[in-house]
Amino acid sequence: MKRIIIVTGASSGMGTEFARQLARKPAIDELWLIARRKDRLRELAAELENAGSAVRVFDMDIAGAAGYGRFLALLEREAERCPDGLTVDTLVNNAGFGTYGPFVQTPLEKQLEMIELNVTALTGLCGAVLPFMTGGCSVVNVSSLAAFIPLGNFAVYGATKAYVLSYTLALAAEVADSGIRVLAVCPGPVDTEFADVASNGARTRVLHGKSAESVVRHALRALERGRRTAIMAWKWKCKAFMSRFVGRYFFARYTYLFEKRPRAD
Numbered sequence: 001m002k003r004i005i006i007v008t009g010a011s012s013g014m015g016t017e018f019a020r021q022l023a024r025k026p027a028i029d030e031l032w033l034i035a036r037r038k039d040r041l042r043e044l045a046a047e048l049e050n051a052g053s054a055v056r057v058f059d060m061d062i063a064g065a066a067g068y069g070r071f072l073a074l075l076e077r078e079a080e081r082c083p084d085g086l087t088v089d090t091l092v093n094n095a096g097f098g099t100y101g102p103f104v105q106t107p108l109e110k111q112l113e114m115i116e117l118n119v120t121a122l123t124g125l126c127g128a129v130l131p132f133m134t135g136g137c138s139v140v141n142v143s144s145l146a147a148f149i150p151l152g153n154f155a156v157y158g159a160t161k162a163y164v165l166s167y168t169l170a171l172a173a174e175v176a177d178s179g180i181r182v183l184a185v186c187p188g189p190v191d192t193e194f195a196d197v198a199s200n201g202a203r204t205r206v207l208h209g210k211s212a213e214s215v216v217r218h219a220l221r222a223l224e225r226g227r228r229t230a231i232m233a234w235k236w237k238c239k240a241f242m243s244r245f246v247g248r249y250f251f252a253r254y255t256y257l258f259e260k261r262p263r264a265d
Contacts, residue, residue, distance in 0.1 A: 002082045004030045008062060008125065009095030011035035013192030014142060016044055017216040018092045023053040028089060034058045034071075035095065062095060064116035068124030075128055088129040092140045093122040098157035098198040100261035111156045118160035126171065135179025138223055141168045145188040145236050148243040152256020157198075161186075165229075172228045184229050185219045188236040200263050 005022050009015035010033035023031050031053055033041050038059035045055040062071050079086040096118040099106050126139055133139075144161035151158040165184050172182035191209035215232050222230035231237050243251075 001085050001087055002029045003027060003087045003089045004032055005090045005092075006032045006034065006088060006125075006129070007092040007094060008034045008121075009142075010044065011037040011040035013094075013194065014187075014190060014212045014216055015092070015094040017212040018094060018140070019044060019048065021213075021216055021220055022090060022092070023048045023051065023055075025089070028053075030054045030056055032056050032058060034060055034062060036061055062117070062121045062125065063113065064120050065124070067116075067121050068128065071125055072128045075132065079132065086132055087134060088132040088137060090138045090140065091125060091129045092142070093125055094140075094142045095121060096142065096160070098146075098154065098194065099263075100198045100200075101153055101263040102256070103155045106156075106263075114156055115160055118157070119163050122164060123167065130175070130180070133178075133180050136181075138181045138183065139168075139171070140183050140185060140219065140223060143168065143184045143186045145186050145231070145239060147184075147186055148240045149246060150248050150252040151259075152252045152254070153259065153261045154255070155252075169228055181223060181226060183219065183223045183227060185215070185222075186229055186231045186236070186240065187215045188233060188239070190215050198261070198263075 005025065005028055007015055007019045007022065010019045015035065019031060019033055031048065033045060033055060035041055036059055038057065041057040041059060045057050048055045058074065060070055060074070061067050097114060099110055099114065103111065122141060129139070141164050143164040146154060146158040147161040147165035165186065168182055168184035175182060187210070189206040189209040190212055191206060192212055194206060210233060218232040219230040231240055
């Protein structure tokens with residue numbers, strides 16, 4: 001039986017770090033890296049191969065229903081080539097992005113692309129891999145601290161991550177009897193390219209960001225312990241807990257008025 005690990009959004013940030021740390025997992029035949037930037041995937045693959053891992057690179061757009069179709073076709077094609085069968089040991093749904101700024105001032109096309117990647121692709125990939133999983137296999141969906149309460153100037157991104165958190169917990173409940181583990185990772189600011197993309201270059205680094213290495217390490221420990229959510233920093237834990245006691249509209253209005261996020265036009 002061929003066992004593989006799949007990491008999406010593997011060309012940078014937390015995706016790259018998930019790939020590095022999961023590459024150390026024993027009894028894995030291949031690590032699949034999926035993203036659109038092939039040059040970066042190849043660099044990461046070379047690094048991991050030098051450390052002894054078998055790596056395959058797929059420069060693939062997984063967004064939307066079309067992206068799901070491409071991924072499913074790939075998975076089924078590879079499964080047919082495995083006479084003893086194929087098992088997806090771990091799927092990390094990390095691919096995604098955000099945009100800063102009020103909804104009406106942000107290109108609608110960009111917001112819809114965000115939904116196609118953050119929501120549709122993640123849901124589709126879960127549906128595609130679950131038939132290739134057995135007890136002990138894992139799904140890791142990257143959500144966000146933004147999932148816990150609506151945020152002004154971050155409306156669609158926060159909504160997509162709220163979906164990821166809700167969906168992940170429901171999926172965890174549904175597959176619990178099968179022994180498949182499902183985890184929602186809910187980080188606050190992480191030192192990745194996220195802010196640069198979200199701000200269209202106006203903010204190259206997120207403020208007070210934690211390292212991707214530490215966030216991923218915490219998430220994988222939480223997964224091994226059977227947790228269903230992973231929130232690393234105590235400050236983040238407190239914010240997630242306190243969100244239960246704050247009016248949702250009030251907080252969205254407050255962040256819209258007083259927590260402006262820089263964005264270059």
